[in-house]
Amino acid sequence: MSLLQIHEPGQTPLPHAEDCVAVGIDLGTTHSVIAISRNQQVEVIKDEHGHSIIPSVVAYGNAPVVGADAKQQQAQGEAAIISSVKRLMGRSAADIHAVAGQMPFELVDDSGALRVVIGKRTLTPTEVSADILRHLKRMAERAVGKDVKQAVITVPAYFDDAARTATKDAARLAGLDVLRLINEPTAAALAYGLEHAPEGVYAIYDLGGGTFDISILKLEKGLFQVLSTGGNAALGGDDIDHALAEWISRQSGAAPETAAQLHQLLAIARGVKESLSEQQTTQVAWLGHSVAVARGDLEALMLPLITKTIQACELALQDAGLAVSDVQGVVLVGGSTRIPLVQQQVETCFGKPALRNINPDEVVAVGAAIQAEALTVGADHLLLDVVPLSLGIETMGGLAEKVIYRNTPIPVSASQEFTTYQDGQTAMKIHVVQGERELVDQCRSLANFTLKGIPPLPANIARIRVTFTVDADGLLTVSAQELHTGTQQQVEVKPSYGLEIHEIETMLRDSMDFAQQDIFVRMLIESKVEAERLIHDLQAAIKRDSTLLEPEEKRQIDARIQSLRNAISCDDRDWIDMEVQRLAEISNPFAQRRMDKAIGSALQGSHIDDYEAETVREAHA
Amino acid sequence: MKKAAAAAVKASTYSVMSNYFAVLGIEPTYELDESVLQRAYIAVQQQCHPDRQVGKPESERHAAILRSMDANEAYDVLKSPLGRAQQMLALQGIWVNGEGPDQKKPDQALLMEMMELRESLSEAKDEPEIAKVRQEIQEHMKACDAVLADAFRAGDYERAAQIAMRFRYLGKSLEEAMARQYQLKAAL
Numbered sequence: 001m002s003l004l005q006i007h008e009p010g011q012t013p014l015p016h017a018e019d020c021v022a023v024g025i026d027l028g029t030t031h032s033v034i035a036i037s038r039n040q041q042v043e044v045i046k047d048e049h050g051h052s053i054i055p056s057v058v059a060y061g062n063a064p065v066v067g068a069d070a071k072q073q074q075a076q077g078e079a080a081i082i083s084s085v086k087r088l089m090g091r092s093a094a095d096i097h098a099v100a101g102q103m104p105f106e107l108v109d110d111s112g113a114l115r116v117v118i119g120k121r122t123l124t125p126t127e128v129s130a131d132i133l134r135h136l137k138r139m140a141e142r143a144v145g146k147d148v149k150q151a152v153i154t155v156p157a158y159f160d161d162a163a164r165t166a167t168k169d170a171a172r173l174a175g176l177d178v179l180r181l182i183n184e185p186t187a188a189a190l191a192y193g194l195e196h197a198p199e200g201v202y203a204i205y206d207l208g209g210g211t212f213d214i215s216i217l218k219l220e221k222g223l224f225q226v227l228s229t230g231g232n233a234a235l236g237g238d239d240i241d242h243a244l245a246e247w248i249s250r251q252s253g254a255a256p257e258t259a260a261q262l263h264q265l266l267a268i269a270r271g272v273k274e275s276l277s278e279q280q281t282t283q284v285a286w287l288g289h290s291v292a293v294a295r296g297d298l299e300a301l302m303l304p305l306i307t308k309t310i311q312a313c314e315l316a317l318q319d320a321g322l323a324v325s326d327v328q329g330v331v332l333v334g335g336s337t338r339i340p341l342v343q344q345q346v347e348t349c350f351g352k353p354a355l356r357n358i359n360p361d362e363v364v365a366v367g368a369a370i371q372a373e374a375l376t377v378g379a380d381h382l383l384l385d386v387v388p389l390s391l392g393i394e395t396m397g398g399l400a401e402k403v404i405y406r407n408t409p410i411p412v413s414a415s416q417e418f419t420t421y422q423d424g425q426t427a428m429k430i431h432v433v434q435g436e437r438e439l440v441d442q443c444r445s446l447a448n449f450t451l452k453g454i455p456p457l458p459a460n461i462a463r464i465r466v467t468f469t470v471d472a473d474g475l476l477t478v479s480a481q482e483l484h485t486g487t488q489q490q491v492e493v494k495p496s497y498g499l500e501i502h503e504i505e506t507m508l509r510d511s512m513d514f515a516q517q518d519i520f521v522r523m524l525i526e527s528k529v530e531a532e533r534l535i536h537d538l539q540a541a542i543k544r545d546s547t548l549l550e551p552e553e554k555r556q557i558d559a560r561i562q563s564l565r566n567a568i569s570c571d572d573r574d575w576i577d578m579e580v581q582r583l584a585e586i587s588n589p590f591a592q593r594r595m596d597k598a599i600g601s602a603l604q605g606s607h608i609d610d611y612e613a614e615t616v617r618e619a620h621a
Numbered sequence: 622m623k624k625a626a627a628a629a630v631k632a633s634t635y636s637v638m639s640n641y642f643a644v645l646g647i648e649p650t651y652e653l654d655e656s657v658l659q660r661a662y663i664a665v666q667q668q669c670h671p672d673r674q675v676g677k678p679e680s681e682r683h684a685a686i687l688r689s690m691d692a693n694e695a696y697d698v699l700k701s702p703l704g705r706a707q708q709m710l711a712l713q714g715i716w717v718n719g720e721g722p723d724q725k726k727p728d729q730a731l732l733m734e735m736m737e738l739r740e741s742l743s744e745a746k747d748e749p750e751i752a753k754v755r756q757e758i759q760e761h762m763k764a765c766d767a768v769l770a771d772a773f774r775a776g777d778y779e780r781a782a783q784i785a786m787r788f789r790y791l792g793k794s795l796e797e798a799m800a801r802q803y804q805l806k807a808a809l
Contacts, residue, residue, distance in 0.1 A: 180672065
C-alpha cells in the first residue's frame with residue numbers, strides 16, 4: 001500500500017537523500033576509513049573505541065571480527081587473521097604462483113577461483129573485503145542512526161577490470177550499492193578541493209603501509225583527468241619498519257628468536273619511526289638492551305626506499321609527457337608521508353611545498369565522501385576517468401587485438417569486426433583480455449565466451465562485430481554479433497576471477513547468518529527509514545495536489561502523521577510499523593485520486609515524446 | 622512508448638556517428654585548435670556524463686550516456702591529425718580509415734614507397750639504424766600534416782585522400798619502428 005509518486009520528466013526529486021545517507025569508503029590494503037559528507041561538511045566516522053582508522057584485518061573465530069579487535073584476537077591466540085587482502089582482489093587461481101610467499105596465509109585453487117585458507121574455512125578475497133565493508137557500514141549506521149545503502153568506494157588507479165568488479169561485488173555482499181568507484185588519487189584531489197584550484201597538473205604522492213602510488217592528474221574547469229600512474233605495489237612504511245627493526249637488532253646485538261619477539265621488535269620500530277617524525281632522538285628498550293636512535297640514523301635507512309619513490313615520480317611524469325615544472329601542486333597521501341624526510345624529498349623533487357594539511361590517512365575517504373554527496377545531491381565538478389589498461393580479444397596465434405586502448409576516456413563503447421578462420425566454422429571463442437602486451441599470455445584474462453550459431457560460410461566471410469562497453473566505473477561489458485544473421489551474445493565480464501552470480505547469491509545468504517547480532521538495530525532503522533519516507537512522500541503529494549484533498553481528510557492525515565512522528569521519536573519498531581499501516585490506509589483514497597489524475601493527463605499530453613524530440617535535435621546540432 | 626523512443630534516439634545517434642565534429646558541435650576543419658576541441662568536449666561532458674544524470678528519468682539518462690560515449694569517441698578521434706583528416710574526408714564520402722567497405726585505394730607510388738620503408742626497417746641491424754629510420758618517418762609525417770592543411774584549405778579532397786592514406790601507413794611504420802627500437806634496447 002504505497003503512495004503513488006508522479007513527477008514531470010526532469011523533475012524527479014532525488015531519492016530520499018535525507019532518509020539514507022551515502023558514504024565514502026577508502027578500502028585500503030592496511031587500513032580502511034569511512035566518511036560521510038552532508039551539506040558539504042565531511043565527517044570521518046569513528047568506531048566505538050574512537051578510532052577512525054580501521055585496520056583492514058579480519059579475524060575468523062566464530063563470527064568475523066574486523067579491525068583492532070581482530071588484531072587483539074590474533075595477539076591472544078584466539079583466532080587467525082587475514083590481512084592485506086586487497087592485494088588479492090580480482091586475482092584468479094592462475095595468479096597464486098605470482099603472489100605466493102607475499103601473503104602470510106595459504107592460498108588454494110578452488111576450480112579456478114583463488115581462495116584464502118583460514119582455519120577450517122576457505123574464503124574468496126571478495127568475501128573478506130565484504131566483511132570489512134560490512135563493519136564500516138555498521139560503524140556509519142551506528143554513528144548517524146540512519147540506513148547506509150549507497151557508497152563511493154575508492155580503488156587504486158591501476159586496478160584492472162577484475163579487481164574493480166571484485167570490489168563492487170564485495171560491496172554488494174555487504175549490502176552496499178556502489179554509486180561509483182573512483183580512483184584514490186582523484187579522491188585525494190577532491191578532498192583538497194582542487195576542482196576550485198588553478199587549472200593545471202597535480203601530482204598525488206601516496207605512500208601507505210605497503211604500497212606506493214604516484215598519479216599525475218590534469219584539472220581543468222572542474223574536470224579531472226588521470227594522465228598517468230605509476231608506483232610500486234610492494235613498497236611502503238612497513239619496509240621502513242623492517243629496516244629499522246634490523247638496525248636495532250644489530251645495534252643491540254640481540255636478534256629476535258621467536259615470531260612473538262619479531263612482532264614485538266617491529267612494533268618498537270614502528271613506534272620509533274613515528275616518534276622521530278616529531279623528535280630528533282629517542283631511546284628504546286629491546287631485550288634488556290637500551291638503544292638510542294637519532295633521526296639521522298632512521299633517515300639513512302629510509303633514504304634508499306624514498307629515492308625509489310622519487311624515481312617512480314619522475315617516470316610517471318615522463319609517461320605523461322611532462323616536466324617537473326609543469327606540475328602545479330603536489331598532494332601527500334598515506335600515513336608514511338608524515339615522515340619529514342619524505343616530505344622534504346618530495347618537495348625537492350617537485351620544487352614546491354606539498355599540500356598536506358588534511359590527515360593523510362583520511363584524505364582519500366574524505367574525497368570519496370564528497371563524491372558520494374555529489375552523486376546523490378549534485379555538484380559542480382566532474383570526474384573524467386580513463387581506462388587504466390587496454391582491453392582486447394584474443395585472435396589466432398594467441399595475439400591480443402586491442403579494442404579499447406588505455407587512457408581512453410570513459411564511458412566508452414568501441415566495436416571491431418572479426419571473422420572466422422575455417423570454412424564452415426559455426427562458433428567463435430571470444431577471449432577477453434586486458435593489458436598492454438601483444439601476446440595473450442602476457443595479458444590478464446578477463447573472460448571467455450563462445451558465440452554460437454554463426455552461419456556455415458567459407459573462412460573470412462562471416463562478419464562478427466565485437467563491441468566493448470566500459471561504464472563510468474571502468475567496468476566492461478562485451479557483446480558479439482554475427483552481422484549476416486544477427487546472432488548475438490553478451491557477457492558482463494566477471495567470471496574469470498572466480499565468482500559466479502549464483503555463488504554471489506549463496507554468499508549473500510551466508511552473510512545473513514552473521515548479521516544476527518545487529519538485526520534488531522537494523523530492523524528498527526529500516527522501519528524508521530520507511531516511515532520517514534512515507535511522511536516525506538505524502539507531504540510532497542499534498543503540497544502538489546492539495547485540490548484533491550477534502551479539509552477533513554487532510555486534518556485526519558496530519559493527525560496520523562503526528563502520531564507516526566511520536567512513534568519514530570520513541571524508537572519503538574512495532575509502534576512505528578502500526579502507525580505506518582494506519583497512515584497508509586487513511587491516505588489511500590487520496591493516492592487513488594492522484595493516480596486517476598496522472599493517468600488522465602498521460603492520455604492527454606505526451607511530455608516524454610516532446611522531450612525526446614528535443615534530445616534528438618540536440619544530437620544533430 | 623518509452624522503449625521505442627529510446628531506440629529512435631539510439632538510431633539517430635548512429636547516423637550522426639559519422640560526423641564527430643557535429644557530436645561536439647564544432648565546425649569541421651582540419652586545422653582544429655586543441656583548446657577549441659577541449660572546450661567543446663568538456664561542454665558536452667558537463668551535460669551528458671553519467672555523473673550528471675543524478676535523479677533524471679531513465680529515458681533521459683540513457684540518451685545522455687550514449688551522447689557521453691559519442692563525445693569521448695569524437696574527442697579521441699579528432700585530437701589526432703589523422704583522425705581529423707579521415708573525418709573531413711568521410712564527410713565528403715571518401716573513406717580512407719582502412720576499415721569497412723568502399724575504401725579508397727592507395728596509388729602505385731604510395732605502395733612502392735611503403736614497401737621500401739618496410740624493407741629498410743627490417744634490414745636495420747642495430748638501434749641507431751632504427752632510430753634513423755624512425756626519425757625519417759617522423760619528418761615525413763610532419764610534412765604530411767602541412768600538405769593536408771593545404772589540400773583541405775584548397776578543397777582538394779583527392780589529394781587530401783592520398784596524403785591521408787600515406788599518413789596512416791607512415792603511422793603504422795612508426796609504431797613498428799618504435800617497437801623494434803624498444804626490442805633492440807631491451808636486448809642490450
